[in-house]
Amino acid sequence: MEEESAGGGGGEGCIVVVGDRSSFVIGLIENRAKEVGVAAFDLRSASLHLSQYIETSCSYQNTKTLLHFYDPMVVIVPPYKTAADGMVGVSELVDKNYPSNKKVTMARGCFDDTKGAVMVKNLSARDPSALGLDTYCKQYYLCLAAASATIKWIESEKGVIITNHSLSVTFNGSFDHMNIDSTSVQTLEIIDPLHTELWGTSNKKKSLFQMLKTTKTTGGSRLLRANLLQPLKDIQTINTRLDCLDELVSNEELFFGLTQGLRKFPKESDKVLCHFCFKPKKVTDEVLKPANGRKSQLLISDIIVLKTALDAIPFLSKVLKGAKSFLLQNIYQTVCENPKYASMKKRIGDVIDEDVVHSRAPFVACTQQCFAIKAGIDGLLDVARRSFCDTSEAIHNLATKYREEFNMPNLKIPYNNRLGFYFIIPQRDITEKLPNKFIQVVRHGKNVHCSSFELASVSLFFQNLTFLGFVGNWALISTLQNVTMPFIFLRFKFPVEYMLAANQVYTLSSLFYVIFVFISKKVRDVVYCNWECSSLKDQLPEREKLNVRNKSAAAECFLRTELCLEGLINEIREDIGILTMLAEVLCLLDMIVNSFAYTISTKPVDRYTRPEFTDDGPMAINAGRHPILESLHTDFVPNNLFLSEASNMVLVMGPNMSGKSTYLQQICLIVILAQIGCYVPAQFASLRVVDRVFTRIGTGDNVENNSSTFMTEMKETAFIMQNVSSKSLVVVDELGRATSSSDGLAIAWSCCEHLLSLKAYTVFATHMEGLSELATMYPNVKILHFEVALRNDRLDFKFQLKDGVRRVPHYGLLLARVAGLPASVIDTATSITSRITEQEMVRMDANCEQYRSLKMAYNAAQRLICLKYSNQDDDYIHEALQDLKENYAAGKMT
Numbered sequence: 001m002e003e004e005s006a007g008g009g010g011g012e013g014c015i016v017v018v019g020d021r022s023s024f025v026i027g028l029i030e031n032r033a034k035e036v037g038v039a040a041f042d043l044r045s046a047s048l049h050l051s052q053y054i055e056t057s058c059s060y061q062n063t064k065t066l067l068h069f070y071d072p073m074v075v076i077v078p079p080y081k082t083a084a085d086g087m088v089g090v091s092e093l094v095d096k097n098y099p100s101n102k103k104v105t106m107a108r109g110c111f112d113d114t115k116g117a118v119m120v121k122n123l124s125a126r127d128p129s130a131l132g133l134d135t136y137c138k139q140y141y142l143c144l145a146a147a148s149a150t151i152k153w154i155e156s157e158k159g160v161i162i163t164n165h166s167l168s169v170t171f172n173g174s175f176d177h178m179n180i181d182s183t184s185v186q187t188l189e190i191i192d193p194l195h196t197e198l199w200g201t202s203n204k205k206k207s208l209f210q211m212l213k214t215t216k217t218t219g220g221s222r223l224l225r226a227n228l229l230q231p232l233k234d235i236q237t238i239n240t241r242l243d244c245l246d247e248l249v250s251n252e253e254l255f256f257g258l259t260q261g262l263r264k265f266p267k268e269s270d271k272v273l274c275h276f277c278f279k280p281k282k283v284t285d286e287v288l289k290p291a292n293g294r295k296s297q298l299l300i301s302d303i304i305v306l307k308t309a310l311d312a313i314p315f316l317s318k319v320l321k322g323a324k325s326f327l328l329q330n331i332y333q334t335v336c337e338n339p340k341y342a343s344m345k346k347r348i349g350d351v352i353d354e355d356v357v358h359s360r361a362p363f364v365a366c367t368q369q370c371f372a373i374k375a376g377i378d379g380l381l382d383v384a385r386r387s388f389c390d391t392s393e394a395i396h397n398l399a400t401k402y403r404e405e406f407n408m409p410n411l412k413i414p415y416n417n418r419l420g421f422y423f424i425i426p427q428r429d430i431t432e433k434l435p436n437k438f439i440q441v442v443r444h445g446k447n448v449h450c451s452s453f454e455l456a457s458v459s460l461f462f463q464n465l466t467f468l469g470f471v472g473n474w475a476l477i478s479t480l481q482n483v484t485m486p487f488i489f490l491r492f493k494f495p496v497e498y499m500l501a502a503n504q505v506y507t508l509s510s511l512f513y514v515i516f517v518f519i520s521k522k523v524r525d526v527v528y529c530n531w532e533c534s535s536l537k538d539q540l541p542e543r544e545k546l547n548v549r550n551k552s553a554a555a556e557c558f559l560r561t562e563l564c565l566e567g568l569i570n571e572i573r574e575d576i577g578i579l580t581m582l583a584e585v586l587c588l589l590d591m592i593v594n595s596f597a598y599t600i601s602t603k604p605v606d607r608y609t610r611p612e613f614t615d616d617g618p619m620a621i622n623a624g625r626h627p628i629l630e631s632l633h634t635d636f637v638p639n640n641l642f643l644s645e646a647s648n649m650v651l652v653m654g655p656n657m658s659g660k661s662t663y664l665q666q667i668c669l670i671v672i673l674a675q676i677g678c679y680v681p682a683q684f685a686s687l688r689v690v691d692r693v694f695t696r697i698g699t700g701d702n703v704e705n706n707s708s709t710f711m712t713e714m715k716e717t718a719f720i721m722q723n724v725s726s727k728s729l730v731v732v733d734e735l736g737r738a739t740s741s742s743d744g745l746a747i748a749w750s751c752c753e754h755l756l757s758l759k760a761y762t763v764f765a766t767h768m769e770g771l772s773e774l775a776t777m778y779p780n781v782k783i784l785h786f787e788v789a790l791r792n793d794r795l796d797f798k799f800q801l802k803d804g805v806r807r808v809p810h811y812g813l814l815l816a817r818v819a820g821l822p823a824s825v826i827d828t829a830t831s832i833t834s835r836i837t838e839q840e841m842v843r844m845d846a847n848c849e850q851y852r853s854l855k856m857a858y859n860a861a862q863r864l865i866c867l868k869y870s871n872q873d874d875d876y877i878h879e880a881l882q883d884l885k886e887n888y889a890a891g892k893m894t
């Protein structure tokens with residue numbers, strides 16, 4: 001008998017989303033040109049996200065990324081499996097990636113773009129013209145078709161009608177946010193950490209999401225997850241968040257005030273506020289059926305949550321009054337100063353009792369729901385309440401009676417939504433045997449949970465067994481009853497370690513004790529019953545059981561309450577837009593205050609800094625750190641990064657374990673943090689907005705796709721090459737190491753050349769020394785290496801990035817020795833490798849010299865161009881030219 005929290009359940013006529021579970025229903029459709037339309041409906045936040053894009057790869061990477069992002073509970077697709085060109089279609093893609101229970105196939109006719117456009121226009125909370133739908137209706141017909149099927153499915157499956165002007169609709173023609181493909185999400189450990197098994201039991205390694213997940217509401221953490229998977233691209237919005245963060249970091253009073261203010265809103269506010277968007281079908285018929293008591297209970301609890309949220313606005317208003325940043329000011333004006341909230345609160349106050357508050361404790365919640373409506377509004381409701389109070393009082397009196405009668409001073413009487421009231425008796429209070437009055441006995445650690453004849457009913461007892469999963473096999477049960485029960489009773493008088501199941505015990509005519517032993521997955525709770533069949537006669541009639549009477553009185557209260565609330569709910573629906581807006585604001589504040597500002601405030605001062613953004617400028621990070629690893633390594637070494645149009649590729653070299661992968665991951669995580677509007681772990685960061693992050697890190701086989709290490713590597717690289725743009729950030733770790741060294745070098749070289757031609761910012765980590773020659777041909781390639789010292793034939797990693805190429809001879813052999821390869825094997829390998837590399841060394845030295853002189857010439861040219869466009873006077877330019885000449889002659893231009 002576990003304590004249940006209020007909420008949960010669901011079914012027709014009410015949209016219930018429990019906990020962190022996905023709440024997205026997605027409609028997917030494509031055309032012959034491999035264009036895909038997506039309509040993603042979030043049942044939790046009552047929002048609809050439309051997007052349409054061209055799929056550039058046969059493997060549907062973009063669609064996979066979106067599916068990964070939304071993690072839908074249902075995917076709706078048209079019937080055909082393969083695409084027009086005979087390739088895998090979206091339907092088959094869903095088959096491959098999702099279990100069948102998530103896929104719903106709807107007739108092609110349900111994907112109707114004209115109906116979709118009308119639906120979206122009617123349901124959108126914002127002015128339809130603001131969506132640009134009129135302009136783009138024809139162009140984006142696929143996502144509108146998907147929207148039509150999705151809305152139709154939700155309305156018929158969930159038994160609801162979506163209220164007009166209630167949905168928050170976003171219309172992303174294509175990708176309006178930074179796009180991170182699903183492989184990169186994994187390799188960058190954005191949502192889940194990788195290889196946690198390698199970190200042993202004391203696993204402290206976290207993902208970026210886990211690190212930032214100090215949000216207090218599910219809505220806030222879902223918004224955070226969504227932001228991390230699709231960071232912003234709009235500099236203005238990013239800066240608005242950063243300004244807000246500046247203010248929170250510098251104004252402690254505001255920060256603590258907001259944390260306190262947010263705590264006053266019920267945790268599930270965002271979800272509940274959006275419930276009002278869904279109107280149950282056939283309300284009046286269904287409401288009168290007692291079976292729908294659960295539904296009315298949910299509605300009442302929704303109203304109480306809404307009332308509590310509206311009551312919390314004045315406090316928020318007080319805190320935000322003096323706020324200076326645009327975001328907080330805007331929230332103050334649109335929410336705190338919006339008279340509609342006050343008038344909604346007043347309307348609710350006319351019907352709902354002032355003292356009613358939201359509670360998560362089941363009995364308090366039940367009582368609050370029964371007493372939600374003011375007295376005197378409905379006579380029958382007042383009568384039902386009287387009965388509810390009487391039975392509740394009688395139950396508590398019964399508990400007092402048992403305490404005295406059986407000398408059990410610590411007997412408690414908690415409440416559970418499923419079973420009603422029950423007793424908890426500490427084992428130490430039971431001196432001998434539990435009196436026969438008590439039934440449904442279940443042992444929970446040091447306590448016994450039970451009921452009594454006066455309190456509960458036999459049917460509840462069997463319901464309980466059914467819940468525990470012991471309903472079943474008649475043959476087994478009769479065998480148990482007739483053959484084994486006497487034996488079991490004699491042998492195992494007290495709790496034992498084996499599980500027995502029994503049902504239909506009432507068929508026995510003689511007196512038996514039945515022992516149930518239940519070993520649960522986690523705790524070995526023992527279930528046993530000391531119920532005597534002959535006592536059945538002594539029981540009270542079903543309707544006289546206190547729990548039954550109490551529950552039916554409560555059910556009557558709920559139904560009458562819902563009838564009273566009908567008019568109020570319709571009035572609330574007229575202003576539904578303000579509720580969805582409040583839900584959005586609460587999630588955003590939760591993310592910025594409880595996650596971003598909190599994370600920064602828990603770090604030492606100046607560890608995190610505000611990033612700056614330029615449209616097309618360089619990407620400069622000074623003393624950047626890995627946001628997750630820095631908390632695991634007390635001596636984490638910070639490193640810099642500089643990428644610009646004139647130097648858009650950095651080749652990072654260094655032996656194994658020198659810190660290359662960490663550096664690559666660190667750069668991407670800093671960019672992502674910056675683009676969600678958070679401070680970054682660096683001394684200084686000036687960034688340009690990135691449209692996509694591509695990574696090729698790690699070389700594992702992909703067993704699912706039947707690909708070898710090399711094949712996986714090539715597929716991922718092909719995806720990068722096909723989708724990269726001049727605004728992308730590409731991070732590649734050791735490309736080509738999974739094939740022969742000459743082919744590997746050739747592939748890595750040509751990929752670098754391709755990326756250089758695209759002007760994308762690229763960071764390329766490699767072991768291949770031959771690749772450093774790229775810098776001799778392309779002045780926009782910069783070479784860096786991780787410093788490693790050799791001490792007593794051991795590598796001493798400094799994790800410090802330095803300019804240029806630096807060879808660490810035979811570092812592979814050194815590491816192999818540390819790993820325990822036999823000495824004879826290492827000696828042979830040493831002699832082979834020294835012969836091979838002798839010639840290469842000579843060539844490398846020559847190349848390095850050539851690289852140095854070319855780089856000097858390139859830098860001199862860059863400075864001359866800068867001087868040409870500078871507005872300096874002649875004297876200054878003369879002096880600068882003189883300096884340049886001297887530095888060049890002295891070889892100081894690197």
Ligand SMILES: Nc1ncnc2c1ncn2[C@@H]1O[C@H](COP(=O)(O)OP(=O)(O)OP(=O)(O)O)[C@@H](O)[C@H]1O
Pocket residue numbers: 633635636637638654655656657658659660661662663799
């Ligand atoms: N800047 C740093 N400061 C402190 N420790 C670091 C730093 N960078 C990396 N490390 C530590 O070094 C370990 C190895 O780093 P990493 O995996 O990045 O090396 P690598 O050069 O990519 O190795 P390989 O080439 O074998 O993949 C990391 O697990 C981390 O613990």
